[in-house]
Each structure stands twice: as C-alpha cells, then as structure tokens.
C-alpha cells in the first residue's frame with residue numbers, strides 16, 4: 152500500500168581516475184586499507200563517466216540495484232558495506248545535527264540504477280567511477296555531508312580517489328580503523344590546462360586475474376611489493392606531488408612510467424606470476440621510448456593498470472604528432488575515421504626522421520581506438536529531472 156509520500160531521487164555523475172603512483176595491496180581486506188599511499192589524475196567526465204540515480208521511498212520493501220540496465224544482486228558484500236556505511240553516517244548526522252528533518256530516514260530502502268558511458272569490461276577502471284558515484288549519490292539522497300572516502304573505499308579502494316577532480320592522493324593512513332585512510336586533492340582540475348590524456352584501447356576482453364585477488368596474491372608472495380610499499384612509494388609520493396605542483400612534465404612523465412613499470416614488476420614477482428601487459432602493451436612502451444629519444448626529452452609517458460590498455464600523458468602541443476605515430480605503428484583496421492574519439496586531434500604528418508626512429512614493424516589493429524581526454528572535475532549532481540535513470544515508480548526507465 153503506497154504511503155503517498157513522494158519518492159526522493161538524486162542523479163549524479165563521477166569520473167574515472169588513473170593512478171600515476173599505483174595502489175597494489177591491502178593491509179586490511181575488510182576495511183580496504185592499502186599498504187601504500189597512491190596518487191591519481193581524474194579524467195574528464197565528458198569522455199568517461201558513471202551516472203547513478205538513487206531513489207528512496209517508504210514504499211520500497213527492499214534495496215535494489217540495476218547496472219547498465221540489468222538487475223544485480225544487492226547482497227554483494229562490498230555493496231552492502233557501502234550501504235551500511237552511508238546509513239551509519241546518515242544516522243550520525245541526524246543525532247548530532249538538528250534541522251535535517253527533511254532528509255529521508257536512513258531506514259528507507261533505496262533503488263539504485265547506474266550506467267557507464269564506456270565499456271565496463273574494457274579495463275577502464277569502471278569500479279572506481281562506479282563506487283565513487285554510488286557513494287556520492289547515496290550521500291546526496293540521504294543528506295550526508297561528511298567525508299565519503301570510507302564509503303567509496305569499501306566498494307573499491309581506488310574509488311575514493313574519484314571523489315575529487317584534478318590531482319588526488321589517497322593517504323594510506325596508519326589507524327587500524329581506517330579513519331585516516333582518505334582521499335585528498337593535491338591540485339585542482341584547472342592547475343595544468345595543457346596536460347592531455349590518451350587512452351590506447353588494446354583489448355576489451357575481461358582480464359584473467361581480477362585486481363582484488365591479484366593484489367592478495369602479491370601481498371602474500373612478493374618480497375618486491377613489500378620493499379616497494381615501504382622503501383619506494385613514500386619518496387615517490389613526495390616527488391610526484393612536487394612535479395605536479397611545478398607542472399614539471401619531464402619529472403611527472405618519467406616517474407609515472409617508472410611507477411607503472413615497478414607495479415608490473417611486482418606482478419611478475421608474484422607467485423604464480425600475473426601478466427597484465429601483452430605484446431601490444433610492450434610495443435606501445437617501446438614506441439613511447441623511441442618517440443622521447445627522438446625528441447631528446449620526455450614528451451609522452453605511459454601508464455598501465457591491471458590490463459593491457461595504455462594511458463598516455465602528454466602536453467597539448469605534442470598530441471597530434473604522437474597520435475600520428477600511433478596510427479603509423481598500429482594502422483587502424485576498419486575504423487580509420489573513428490580511430491580517435493573524444494577531444495579533437497588535428498591530423499599531422501609524421502616527419503620521415505621520426506618515422507625511421509620508431510623502428511618497429513607496424514602492427515595493424517594492435518590499438519583498437521584512442522580516447523582523447525583531459526584532466527577533469529569531481530562528481531557532479533545533475534539537476535535536470537530528465538537525467539533520472541529511475542522513473543516515478545522507482546524502476547529503471549526504458550532507456551536506462
């Protein structure tokens with residue numbers, strides 16, 4: 152029987168982030184506490200985003216969730232942890248602050264619908280954008296205004312870094328309860344306007360070893376990972392922060408590549424070993440180093456996560472030439488006109504001496520397509536009621 156109370160619905164978007172100092176390994180599985188701090192760049196939501204609607208009503212009898220239009224099991228432990236945590240924060244706020252009587256009761260059940268504007272299985276950090284969006288949207292709908300690091304982190308560690316725009320650090324913290332394991336902005340979105348990001352999509356296949364299981368095995372078996380977390384990352388966090396603050400691309404690019412390489416070295420040092428890079432990834436690495444050697448400086452830098460796709464950083468004035476180098480090395484098989492998506496890239500001719508310097512047999516189709524993007528803002532609330540993925544009945548709209 153409907154209570155007649157209106158349904159409260161909020162729709163928000165959240166970004167993907169790409170780590171330049173990598174998170175790999177937990178010291179607490181349940182609370183999702185990392186063994187080292189990490190630092191990331193938030194990518195622009197114009198190109199890559201998750202959109203989530205959360206609706207609460209006294210009429211709902213159970214929590215429900217739809218991902219990309221399909222209903223999923225709401226009982227997954229990580230999702231449950233996020234819901235429990237946001238309701239705890241909502242109750243805390245009710246107890247400690249007056250005047251929020253308008254906020255819906257934390258005991259109201261919630262319906263959630265979430266969509267990505269990019270392929271979930273493409274290995275493009277969909278869980279980070281997804282859980283950041285979930286935490287942010289639930290906070291809006293239940294009237295929570297405290298730090299959301301813990302809510303997002305309980306969903307997926309790297310998600311807490313997607314709660315902010317620009318350049319973001321996730322401080323590992325030292326407390327056993329995780330209260331100081333939080334994400335903080337290092338520099339805003341507007342800080343380095345010339346910085347560009349190119350995602351070289353190599354494969355859209357699902358990965359062999361998931362991050363959660365992969366990092367567990369690494370923590371258990373890799374001595375190199377322990378050394379990295381204790382002896383390497385602390386100084387790298389300071390150095391990376393300096394490079395960003397000073398907009399030092401040479402330093403930023405070199406450290407980004409070294410940290411990606413060290414992360415993949417810890418994967419190889421894991422027993423049994425984990426391989427995320429493939430032949431095309433290695434060819435991209437070679438291409439970047441040839442390109443930089445030709446120019447006598449670090450003009451482009453790669454980083455790879457738990458998959459074969461490359462994320463390449465460069466400055467605005469180098470984008471066109473580097474994309475021409477990628478096209479030369481990985482001639483598009485059938486989608487020549489749609490090879491570059493996102494921010495426009497001007498066509499450029501590859502100078503003969505650079506072509507010669509690339510020194511690789513071209514591999515047709517190795518790179519499927521490129522998403523061209525830039526640094527972007529943190530989560531946003533969409534005010535337009537048309538944006539809701541759930542209808543007035545609390546069920547997904549046909550398009551959702």
Ligand code: 2P0
Nearest residue numbers: 170173174307308309362363456457
């Ligand atoms: C990162 N990655 O810093 C690193 C680099 C992949 C390689 O964070 O178990 O999906 O949910 O905390 O956050 C991927 O790990 O793992 C990741 P969980 P998550 O971006």
